[in-house]
Amino acid sequence: MKLFKQRIKPYLLLLPSVTAAIVFVGWGTAAALLESLQDWETGEWTVVYYHELFTNPVFWDSLFLSFSTALLSTAVSVVLGLVVTRYLYHYFRKNRWKLLVWLPMLVPHLVAAYLVLLFFSDSGLLSSLLYRFGWIQEMSEYPFSVQNRQGTGIILTYIWKEVPFVILMLLPVYYQLNSNYEAVIRTLGGGSWEVFKTAEFPALAPVLTETGIILFSFTIAAFEVPYILGVTYPKMLPLLSYQWYFENDWSSRPAAMAVMMVTTFLTLLLAFLAFGLSQRRRNQMSRGK
Amino acid sequence: MFKNPWKKCGIGLVGIFLVAIFAGCTNSESGQTDEHSENSASSEALLEQPWEKTEAAAENSQVNLYMWGGDEGVNRYIDNWVAPRLKENYDITLKRYPMDITEVLQKLQTEKRANKETGVMDIIWINGENFKNAKENGLLWNSFSDKLPNFKKFIGQDRADLQTDFGTPVEGMEAPWGKVQYVFFYDAAHIKKPPQNFIELAQWVKENPGKFTYPEVQDFTGSGFMKHLLYDKMGRDVLENELYREELTNEHGDAVWQYLNDIQPYLWKNGENYPASLTELDRLYSQGEVWMTMGYNEARAERLIEDGTFPETTKSFIMEPGSIGNYHFLSIPFNSPNKAGAMVAINELLSPEAQLEKMQPSVWGENTPLSLEKLSEADQEKFKNIERGDSVLPSEQLEAAYLNEMDPAYTEWLKENWMSEVVQTTH
Secondary structure, X not given: XXXXXXXXXXXXXXXXXXXXXXXXXXXXXXXXXXXXXXXXXXXXXXXXXXXXXXXXXXXXXXXXXXXXXXXXXXXXXXXXHHHHHHHHOOHHHOHHHHHHHHHHHXXXXXXXXXXXXXXXXXXXXXXXXXXXXXXXXXXHHOOOOOOOOOOHHHHHHXXXXXXXXXXXXXXXXXXXXXHHHHHHHHHOOOOHHHHHHHHHHHHHHHHHHHHHHHHHHHHHHOOHHHHHHOOOOOOOHHHHHHHHHXXXXXXXXXXXXXXXXXXXXXXXXXXXXXXXXXXXXHHHHHOOO | OOOOHHHHHHHHHHHHHHHHHHHHHHXXXXXXXXXXXXXXXXXXXXXXXXXXXXXXXXXXXXXXXXXXXXXXXXXXXXXXXXXXXXXXXXOEEEEEEEOOHHHHHHHHHHHHHOOOOXXXXXXXXXXXXXXXXXXXXXXEOXXXXXXXXXXXXXXXXXXXXXXXXXXXXXXXXXXXXEEEEEEEEEEOOOOOOOOOOHHHHHHHHHHOOOXXXXXXXXXXXXXXXXXXXXXXXXOHHHHOOOOOOHHHHHHHHHHHHHHHHHHHHHOHHHHOOOOOOHHHHHHHHHOOOOOEEEEEOOOOHHHHHHOOOOOOOEEEEXXXXXXXXXXXXXXXXXXXXXXXXXXXXXXXXXXXHHHHHHHOOOOOOOEOOOOHHHOOHHHHHHHHOOOOOOOOOOHHHHHHOEEOOOOHHHHHHHHHHHHHHHHHHHO
């Protein structure tokens, strides 16, 4: 009975969620993997699609854009979210402020991307304001571009959407921080940076890592924001995959699947690395190093 | 250790979950086989039996229509005019599901692979390369169009312009629903005299930098624009009703890319970004960022002017060497659960009344595939008296400029090369 309680029961309890993960995610991934490894007409096994992919500059441009966009928007969101939480978490005890800062989370990504377009495009609100004040004479003089090859609009949208998410993840950590640590550091003459580094960061690090991975894997694989704010070339990976998948004669479908497999592999790799790092840090801490 | 009642619940839930999975599996399997046998037995007979029997079989049934849902006017026509009419005349409940045709075919392909003989779609809206794909992959049911009374009466099997759909033989696998021609739209407040040919267009683009663009090649309208350029550079005689010839693209390809590269720096956003879809181009046009838009359906601006999306000064024009036109069709998937209902509904959509309503500019505005001379005199009068609106070119001018769609292999050639020949060359 003890064996059951300690060994088997946890697995049983996890079964529903694990089953769902295996059935839906696992099955989909496996099907995609199989399709990317089979000739689209004969069904014979082949790695030719991966070979073509890795020798195709279109793919590398997409990969670079996706990677840099995802990395940048994740990094900025995490840092901004951390700063906001750090300095304002006392206010967030009141629901009013908390709701206000979480508001962007209620807006779907698709809508958020359109909002960015609505405000910042050449014929958007900002442009017509500038025009009204006489700062620009014509629409084409409008200086900002949200739809460009650097993915500015995409990054902007993600930051606006994800900062509240970072705050959501970090708030509980700050609420649980032992305020005695801060007192000790202050008494010993430590400044704010010392407080953050010694008392707060060790508790924040695992949550920050987790949040970063969630954001990164979402941004690199999401479709709707780059669909609205992306440019014709280069396209972000999900759009490239979609385009190849729905091309006329279906001969590019395995390649489209290969793109998704590479994306999945990248995210998983990153997740393992990050979790591994934070796990090691945790072990070190528990051993008192 | 305290006892947590939720844990017990959790284990119970796991059990229920597993049972539900197995129950679900067995249920759907048995249901499927039953319907399957009934379905295939009756589906062949449908093509033999008299029409009255088909109508009787369709009575009190539901027909699921899967179609592109991006046009509110079209959606309203189906929901508010066609559906009530089918209910009243045939006791058929028509349900419209908005879905892009590529996704429709994807779904059917998946069902085909899984041997799912009873699907969910009864009618799909299709043409061109998608029809070719669907037909070649066995996703369509059968040759049915010449069993429809309205098709026999008002269209007929021998119409020369309806033998192929973008070069793919139709063979009764789909029934024509509408006819459209590709035109350009412009804002007459900014443009006094629209260009008459591609040379004048290039001049205009250079004189008005940033005010013109076209959708990227993946978009139907974008490749349509480029196909007109092909007609211009290669000539009508080698493209119309001819098969794809590689030496033509080898010989004239450079001229096509050169033209597009030549105007690129003067396009919207200096040609660094092209609209991803016609919707996007229309948005730019409606907000005055560009002064021209385009598209299949010579009358599509009417409703957009009416609801205030397009400026009231919107007019249309066509250029040398002409205006590509095509038909779009309705078809029945191989695993439609209600083929009788689908046939009755399609037949009704081909009736003069339904076609007349569809052609009203405030409804949809597009042209009909019916042969007008086969209609009653009263109906002919009604079709001729439709006021299509100021933004629509006279029908004589459109007919005189009519160009057939070319072999779809040219579209593939455009799609394979445009990105590298035009877009990637700028950096």
